[in-house]
């Protein structure tokens with residue numbers, strides 16, 4: 001028998017949904033009315049790509065797993081995070097598509113193309129002279145960024161890119177010391193590198209403490225959220241890092257040959273959300289140079305596999321007669337009004353995703369019929385707006401849709417990683433620490 005207040009395990013979820021308490025709550029909750037004068041989804045045909053498609057894509061895709069470990073303490077866990085990046089030769093994709101069905105063995109091979117991988121302390125794993133698992137985790141997050149070298153010839157670590165973004169963080173909201181759980185109440189702006197708190201304990205402060213991921217770290221229990229935040233961070237830092245490497249090498253004039261695909265929306269969620277504005281600023285800075293050199297914008301796409309927007313797109317893409325509402329090869333650019341009325345209810349005047357997104361969402365039904373929820377970045381001040389659905393603000397929008405047509409098969413709807421893996425023979429895993437930039441250079445410099 002359950003204790004008082006304990007959840008009655010024998011009661012099925014369906015029966016809970018039918019209880020009077022749940023029904024009472026629902027009677028007070030807002031219900032979406034299809035008949036009212038809401039904004040309706042409006043599929044349109046995307047403009048053609050302004051020039052020939054990029055020859056290569058770089059796809060960045062992370063994952064994590066939390067595993068139980070034995071160290072003599074109960075419930076000890078370790079998070080294993082990986083971020084894979086893969087260079088895909090689109091010409092090769094065309095050639096292979098004519099010849100063969102997808103080879104599942106090759107599929108697995110790229111799945112293993114991890115380029116950043118690290119084991120992070122979870123609950124009850126305390127390293128070295130740390131006093132808690134949380135502090136061990138904080139140090140590990142710093143160490144990974146500090147140690148990961150993307151290319152053996154350009155020895156700048158990912159930390160350098162992170163700290164360049166940290167320099168863009170507003171200084172008007174000092175954060176609480178990460179040792180607040182030990183009674184320190186100091187507030188400060190986190191500095192680059194390793195510094196220390198000026199309380200008498202003089203404990204180390206890492207530049208990555210500004211991410212405040214440790215605030216979501218649990219000393220007891222599972223840490224899926226914290227590990228997920230680390231993975232999200234690495235994926236986004238790696239994208240900016242690659243672009244900054246190109247800048248250092250003077251390659252931005254060739255970057256039009258590359259398209260970047262990121263797993264998930266172009267956003268940063270949770271305590272590190274401030275990074276989103278910093279990434280936004282940095283992308284605009286880089287894109288100004290790219291426009292000067294190439295006359296066009298960077299091509300960057302985020303692709304979401306799950307979530308409310310994916311569900312919503314599925315729901316609206318069905319007419320009452322059971323036919324698809326979105327014809328193949330049509331898109332819809334989501335506006336603030338549409339999102340607040342139809343997807344995430346809100347009365348707020350604050351723009352949807354203002355603090356978290358560095359891009360905006362669109363739906364695209366590929367020519368093969370797959371439904372894709374993607375986002376494109378804000379690369380200029382004009383583009384940084386989600387009130388208008390005027391797609392001409394985004395000169396690479398047509399390119400984005402054409403790339404999705406090329407890369408997404410209806411067999412794996414909404415997917416980014418299979419999109420890459422399915423074409424494994426055309427894919428070159430970019431092993432960080434090897435000559436990544438040389439591989440990219442070969443791709444970028446190749447003469448037509």
Ligand SMILES: [Zn+2]
Pocket residue numbers: 177178179180184185186197198199
């Ligand atoms: Zn302190």
